[in-house]
Amino acid sequence: MSDTIIGIDLGTTNSEVAVVHEGRVEVLEIETGTRLLPSVVGLDDAGMLLVGQPAKNQAALYPERTVRSVKRRMGSDETIALGDQHYSPQEISALILRRLKTVAEAWLGKTVMRAVITVPAYFSDAQRQATREAGEIAGLDVARIINEPTAAALAYEAGAEQSRQLLVYDLGGGTFDVSVVAMEAGVVEVRASHGNNHLGGDDFDTLIIEHLLAHLQQEHGVDARQSTAAIARLQRAAENAKIALSDRPYANIEEEYLLEKDGRPVNLSLELARSDYEAMIESYVEETLEAMHTALSDAGLTSSDLDEVLLVGGATRTPIIAQRLEAELGLAPRGDIDPDLCVAAGAASQAAVIAGAPARTVLVDITPYTFGTSAIAELNGQFHSYCFVPIIRKNTPIPVTKSEVFYTAYDGQETVDVEVYQGEDPDALNNTQIGKFRIEGLRDAPAGNPVIMTCALDLDGILSVTAREKDTGLEKSIRIDRAVAGIEPQGIDDARQRIGRLLEGETIPDGDIGASADQPTGKQAADARALIDKAERLMENANAEDREDLVDGVEQINEALTAGDAAAVQPALEQLSDLIYFLEA
Numbered sequence: 001m002s003d004t005i006i007g008i009d010l011g012t013t014n015s016e017v018a019v020v021h022e023g024r025v026e027v028l029e030i031e032t033g034t035r036l037l038p039s040v041v042g043l044d045d046a047g048m049l050l051v052g053q054p055a056k057n058q059a060a061l062y063p064e065r066t067v068r069s070v071k072r073r074m075g076s077d078e079t080i081a082l083g084d085q086h087y088s089p090q091e092i093s094a095l096i097l098r099r100l101k102t103v104a105e106a107w108l109g110k111t112v113m114r115a116v117i118t119v120p121a122y123f124s125d126a127q128r129q130a131t132r133e134a135g136e137i138a139g140l141d142v143a144r145i146i147n148e149p150t151a152a153a154l155a156y157e158a159g160a161e162q163s164r165q166l167l168v169y170d171l172g173g174g175t176f177d178v179s180v181v182a183m184e185a186g187v188v189e190v191r192a193s194h195g196n197n198h199l200g201g202d203d204f205d206t207l208i209i210e211h212l213l214a215h216l217q218q219e220h221g222v223d224a225r226q227s228t229a230a231i232a233r234l235q236r237a238a239e240n241a242k243i244a245l246s247d248r249p250y251a252n253i254e255e256e257y258l259l260e261k262d263g264r265p266v267n268l269s270l271e272l273a274r275s276d277y278e279a280m281i282e283s284y285v286e287e288t289l290e291a292m293h294t295a296l297s298d299a300g301l302t303s304s305d306l307d308e309v310l311l312v313g314g315a316t317r318t319p320i321i322a323q324r325l326e327a328e329l330g331l332a333p334r335g336d337i338d339p340d341l342c343v344a345a346g347a348a349s350q351a352a353v354i355a356g357a358p359a360r361t362v363l364v365d366i367t368p369y370t371f372g373t374s375a376i377a378e379l380n381g382q383f384h385s386y387c388f389v390p391i392i393r394k395n396t397p398i399p400v401t402k403s404e405v406f407y408t409a410y411d412g413q414e415t416v417d418v419e420v421y422q423g424e425d426p427d428a429l430n431n432t433q434i435g436k437f438r439i440e441g442l443r444d445a446p447a448g449n450p451v452i453m454t455c456a457l458d459l460d461g462i463l464s465v466t467a468r469e470k471d472t473g474l475e476k477s478i479r480i481d482r483a484v485a486g487i488e489p490q491g492i493d494d495a496r497q498r499i500g501r502l503l504e505g506e507t508i509p510d511g512d513i514g515a516s517a518d519q520p521t522g523k524q525a526a527d528a529r530a531l532i533d534k535a536e537r538l539m540e541n542a543n544a545e546d547r548e549d550l551v552d553g554v555e556q557i558n559e560a561l562t563a564g565d566a567a568a569v570q571p572a573l574e575q576l577s578d579l580i581y582f583l584e585a
């Protein structure tokens with residue numbers, strides 16, 4: 001067998017490594033539950049090297065011994081101080097690459113010598129050369145440097161026969177670029193690329209932090225900028241809120257004992273609505289759309305020439321981005337391959353071609369249908385009582401939970417009828433109604449009382465729908481067992497069989513390729529992740545005691561998974577699931 005060549009996405013914020021194994025693309029777990037390695041390097045108190053999450057954790061508190069975003073400095077002559085030494089950007093990048101190489105070696109159970117590494121399309125020759133050198137320093141022969149949009153296109157379209165024009169919209173933590181990629185007879189080419197390498201999801205965090213600082217000043221008369229520790233906590237809280245708002249209409253930001261004022265604790269407690277957040281980031285989103293039009297016209301194309309729009313980069317999970325792209329281009333963007341992972345997946349596909357063992361297209365578990373509800377709105381210029389409001393959109397990776405807020409229509413409205421539809425038509429009546437329920441006993445309030453509707457779709461095709469009155473917590477749910485009944489169960493099973501571990505996650509012990517019978521299965525790991533997600537959501541509104549129980553439950557599962565102990569995973573899963581059931585009842 002030829003040597004495995006690994007695919008690496010060496011990102012500004014996060015990096016990933018992928019391999020093709022038995023014809024399937026696998027983006028490897030860095031540690032249980034995550035495939036993202038934060039591109040951060042640091043030294044701890046004792047001067048020991050930290051790479052990845054531990055380095056990111058200390059970045060805000062100890063910026064002097066932490067290096068972030070080294071990718072921005074690649075190709076320059078700058079040196080970077082770390083402890084009492086100075087390093088080149090290549091050397092710092094090599095530490096990240098070396099970590100990824102080790103992850104791949106542990107997973108494959110053999111030494112890895114070669115890699116395909118991706119770079120932005122706008123990288124100059126000097127920046128590409130520096131990336132190559134970083135690989136060599138890390139002990140990797142760089143078989144090829146490929147453009148990130150090319151890799152994303154390969155992840156989606158490896159082996160496409162017909163010619164295709166793709167637009168790749170990539171919004172990461174600190175950089176944005178949009179590229180037009182043409183695929184023809186197996187040749188993939190970037191036709192035009194445009195962007196801003198100082199714009200990304202981290203800027204969205206900054207806007208939220210400013211909002212929090214203004215709130216603290218106004219409500220408590222404190223300037224939190226004076227405390228590095230408080231800023232570090234606000235940074236984390238802002239990113240968490242931003243991520244929560246991708247799935248829900250509101251996020252609660254609670255930071256107890258953030259600061260002291262006159263010997264008293266200052267607690268931060270604030271709700272942020274998605275609509276307010278979207279207004280905050282509006283000008284950034286607008287800027288990205290302008291760049292997109294520039295890239296299209298540089299490539300000599302119009303939106304009608306495009307076959308696909310692909311989303312890359314964690315920040316593209318912000319729903320307003322897909323919505324605005326669809327409105328501008330008349331084409332729904334695809335984000336069905338995890339936007340954080342598809343560049344590494346494409347790099348691994350390319351690596352496999354070079355090694356002589358091409359991969360099949362990357363497959364993931366996605367919902368084939370859109371699910372949503374109906375509301376009164378305008379349709380074709382007239383008010384219609386049954387306009388379809390999508391909540392979980394077609395091609396979203398599952399399991400998934402999404403919510404949206406709706407408002408009562410008249411004063412004193414006590415009941416809301418919730419109708420659940422599956423389909424794509426803007427008129428809900430042309431879609432299939434798959435469930436219906438009524439929530440009763442809403443508080444006596446003027447029109448505009450918010451009711452949050454949540455849809456959760458699991459890997460078994462079970463859709464749970466909940467309506468909750470925001471102000472009182474009053475709620476009602478239904479469970480629809482065969483929400484994806486349109487594809488026969490066997491089809492789902494077959495699909496699942498074919499699907500790589502790209503999103504599912506399997507705990508693989510060091511140096512051992514296959515999981516043995518007493519190892520946790522990928523299904524357990526996926527269940528664990530779904531359950532932990534749910535627990536974390538519940539934590540936000542739980543009282544201190546319940547929160548502690550939830551934290552304990554999550555820790556037990558994580559410990560069992562980390563130890564690779566299947567016998568301990570199952571009871572831990574059951575215990576947390578009982579607790580969640582109890583708390584939700």
Ligand code: AMP
Nearest residue numbers: 013014172173201202246313314315317
């Ligand atoms: P990347 O550089 O592609 O890894 O993207 C990292 C950026 O994506 C960071 O700013 C993250 O906070 C952001 N991000 C990750 N997940 C989400 C999410 N669900 N919604 C919005 N932004 C996200």
